[in-house]
Amino acid sequence: MRYKKHIYRLSREDFYQFLLQHQRGLELLSEGESFVEFALYEPIDDLEPLEVLTVEVLPPERAFRPIRVKNLMVLPPWLKPLVIRPGSAFGTGLHATTRLCLYMLQDFLKRGWSVLDVGTGTGILAIASKKLGAGRVLAIDVDPLAVEECMHNSKENHARVECLLAEPKDIGESFDLLLANLELEVFRRELLHLKRLFKKVAIFSGIYGRQELDEFLELLGQKPAKIKRLENWHCVVVKT
Numbered sequence: 465m466r467y468k469k470h471i472y473r474l475s476r477e478d479f480y481q482f483l484l485q486h487q488r489g490l491e492l493l494s495e496g497e498s499f500v501e502f503a504l505y506e507p508i509d510d511l512e513p514l515e516v517l518t519v520e521v522l523p524p525e526r527a528f529r530p531i532r533v534k535n536l537m538v539l540p541p542w543l544k545p546l547v548i549r550p551g552s553a554f555g556t557g558l559h560a561t562t563r564l565c566l567y568m569l570q571d572f573l574k575r576g577w578s579v580l581d582v583g584t585g586t587g588i589l590a591i592a593s594k595k596l597g598a599g600r601v602l603a604i605d606v607d608p609l610a611v612e613e614c615m616h617n618s619k620e621n622h623a624r625v626e627c628l629l630a631e632p633k634d635i636g637e638s639f640d641l642l643l644a645n646l647e648l649e650v651f652r653r654e655l656l657h658l659k660r661l662f663k664k665v666a667i668f669s670g671i672y673g674r675q676e677l678d679e680f681l682e683l684l685g686q687k688p689a690k691i692k693r694l695e696n697w698h699c700v701v702v703k704t
Contacts, residue, residue, distance in 0.1 A: 465521050470513040473501045544595040547620045548586050549613075561645050561669040564692055564699035565589050568667045569596060569643070571690075572701060577640035580604070580661055582632055583650070587614030587625060589643045594623040602639070604630040632657035642666040648676045655683050662704070665689075669699040 471493065474482060479500040491503040507513070528540040539545060569589065573579070575597035581590040584603035587610075594601050603614050603625055614627035632654050642662035646654070647670050658666070671680050677698045681688070690701040 465523070466518055467505050467521055468507075469503050469505060469517040469519045470507050471501065471503045471515050471517065472508070472511055472513050473499050474511075476500055544592075545621075546588060546591055546595065548588050548591075548617050549620070560695040560697040561699070562588060564694050564697060565643060565645050565667055565669045566592055568669075568690070568692065568699055568701055569593060572665045572667065572703075573598060573641055577664070578602075579641045579643065580635065580639040581643040582654075582658065582661075583610075583644065583646045584614050584627065585610050585645075587617045587627060589645065590614065590625045590627075591618055591621050591623045593641070593643070594618075594625055595621070598641075600626075600639075602626045602628060602635075604628045604632075604635065606631055632661060635661055637661075638663050640664045645669040648672070648680060651680060651683060662702075664704055666702045667699065668702070669697070671698040671700065672696060673698075 475498060476495075479502070486508075488504070493501040493503055495501070501514075530540070530543065531538040537545070566589070569592055573593060573596050576599045578600040579590065579593040579598045579602070581587070581593070581601070581603040584590050584605045587603050590601050590603035601624070605611050605614065606629070608629055611627050611629045614625065618625040618627060638661050640663050642658060642665070644651075644658055644666065646668075651658075651668070651670075668680070668684075671677050673696055677691070677700075680698075680700065684700070684702065686702065688700045689703040692699045
């Protein structure tokens with residue numbers, strides 16, 4: 465954003481009198497034996513500025529970046545940290561399919577929605593959903609090690625996530641939002657089950673290349689709300 469910066473110079477006595485009368489914040493530029501030079505971002509009716517500059521003020525998102533000091537990371541409050549240990553389960557957040565889901569989550573998840581994460585791996589997507597304001601979050605996987613990792617990482621992130629050893633057919637209820645970061649082979653088997661598990665939005669990822677995308681869309685049988693590509697991987701969003 466651009467602002468007008470008005471620079472003024474007053475005698476020391478007049479400057480302190482000005483502070484008492486106007487009681488406003490200012491930027492002190494320099495101070496000599498007989499004068500004080502200062503700046504305001506609005507004009508003063510009864511004072512003539514030395515000069516008026518146009519300055520650009522960086523928004524906090526640009527000015528405050530994460531800073532790492534050895535094993536400490538300083539983060540601005542609008543960033544939501546996810547702590548995931550590099551275990552045996554899939555999903556540290558580095559893979560393109562996981563990043564696609566994290567991107568779409570921030571576009572489509574509404575605060576308070578219930579979320580089901582199918583094939584949760586380390587639980588990163590389920591934990592991210594909770595950090596982004598989801599209500600109830602259930603994470604399922606067919607691998608006992610993944611369920612164990614999900615439980616560990618949820619606790620590490622202070623995120624209330626239910627981690628369950630289960631398949632889509634075992635879930636007897638539907639959720640506002642469904643996350644399914646799976647392989648096409650799994651979608652071939654499970655898509656009918658998955659489609660009954662969400663009420664509002666589904667985010668499907670793990671689809672590689674144009675040929676797999678075409679096959680997945682044919683299996684899906686409906687027009688997607690959005691398709692996003694990263695490193696030749698595709699993420700498909702469906703809305704009811």
